[in-house]
Amino acid sequence: MEYTKLGSTxxxxxxxCLGCMSYGTPDRxxxxxxxEEDAARPLIRAAxxxxxxxxxxxxxxxxxxSEEIVGRALGEYxxxxxxVLATKVHGRMRPGPNGGGLSRKAVLTEIDASLRRLGTDYVDLYIVHRWDPHTPVEETMEALHDVVRSGKARYIGASSMYAWQFSKAQYTAERHGWTKFVSMQNHYNLLHREEEREMLPLCADQGVGVTPxxxxxxxxxTRDWDAGSARQDTDEFGGTLYLEEDRVIVEAVASIAARRGLSRAQIALAWLLGKxxxxxxxxxxxxxAHLRDAVAALDVRLTEEELKELESPYRPHAVVGFS
Structure with a gap:
């Protein structure tokens, strides 16, 4: 394993980073x-x-x-x-007013609920899952600052939003002397590279860590374009993210993996880790096997010719994943 600083912190x-959306009660x-927990725990332990x-x-x-399963497993292992434990706030957790979003009431309610489920008294990174257009950014950033000052989070981060929104949040925090975001969790991979236009240069300039x-x-x-999976067949959100024209990039990944004797996941992750x-x-x-591929990708170095083969077929996409 390799280790690095999170941005300028x-x-x-x-x-x-082990993404734990895969773990949870399926009918919830x-x-x-x-x-389910019995299947998730060995994977968390292996990580x-x-x-x-x-x-x-x-x-x-x-x-x-997911928080409950992850909290119990990490508490044991x-x-x-x-x-470094991260969780997020924004998504709707209950019907009715104030059941989601980034109001002061929602942020302060949800951090306590997350800590109870995780079985810890703090998270290392508290992330706003999306932008909330219905709440003043000053209200959100002050509430997040209070979460940090209370000791319930060590740092705060953000996830998919426009660069102007992220800049506005950072400027608001700096202006008031509040805690600023230290990370951006954005939608970035070989099939969706629109973040290279504004968000990635912004993060590089401001010393913000990027966790795609x-x-x-x-x-x-990781598979042929026409091959399905249980997740792909039921993931309505995922079905909005990629286009038929992306097939040629998937084929390029497969071709390089075959020539190198590596898995497709290793090639795709090596490209991202090299950015x-x-x-x-x-x-x-x-x-x-997914975990082994991810760790092995740290040792893969792609040639200039391979990078060109992977990148040249890309065509601009509409920005997706912000909602």
């Missing part, structure tokens, strides 16, 4: 393909044993049961001080 994180929430110290979940994943979600494009980069500014991809692991 002093916080060390593993270069592979909107992810029927998730793994700890492989040197992964960075774990990412969210309150909304499987209606809070690793000392709390060695783990869906680094393997919901698994599309300047990328701290740690958030990798979902449903089998131990």
């Amino acid at each position: 002093g916080l060390d994180v593993s270069r592979i 929430g909107s992810h029927p393909w998730t793994l 700890v044993e492989a040197g992964v110290t960075f774990f990412d979940t969210a309150n909304v994943y499987s209606d809070g049961t 690793a000392p709390r001080e060695e783990i 979600w869906s680094p393997l494009a919901r698994g599309r980069l 300047p500014g990328v701290t740690a991809p958030v990798v979902g692991v449903g089998k131990e």
Whole structure:
């Protein structure tokens, strides 16, 4: 395992972050393909044993049961001080007013609920899952600052939004002397590179760590284009992210993997890990082989010719994944 600083902070994180959306009760929430606790625990343990110290979940994943599973497993398999634990706020957790979003009431309610489910008194990184257009940014940033000042979070981060929104939030925090975001968890992979236009240069300039979600494009980069999966067949959100024209990139990944004698996942992750500014991809692991591929990708170096083969077929996409 390799370790690096999260942006310009002093916080060390593993270069592979275990994404824990794959773990949860299938009939809770909107992810029927998730793994129950008995199946999830060995994978979390294997990640700890492989040197992964960075774990990412969210309150909304499987209606809070992802946090419960992750909290119990990490409490057993690793000392709390060695783990960098991230969770998120924004998604709707209950019907009716104030059941979601980034109001002061929602933020302060949801951090306490997440801590109860995780079985810890603080998270290392508290992430706003999306932008909330219905709440003044001053209200959100002050509430997040209070979460940090109370000791319930060590740092705060953000996820998919426009660069102007992220800049506005950072400017608001700096203007008032509040805590600023130290990380951006964005949608970035070989099939969706629109973040290279504004968000990635902004993060590089401001010393913000980048932890891309869906680094393997919901698994599309790991199998033939026409091959399905239980997740792909039931993932309504994922079905909006990629286009038929992306097939040629998937084929390029397969071709390079075959020539190198490596898995397609290793090639796709090696490309992402090699991008300047990328701290740690958030990798979902449903089998131990997925974890082995992610760790092995740290040692893969792509040639200039291979990079051209992977990148040249890309065509501009509409920005997706912000909602």
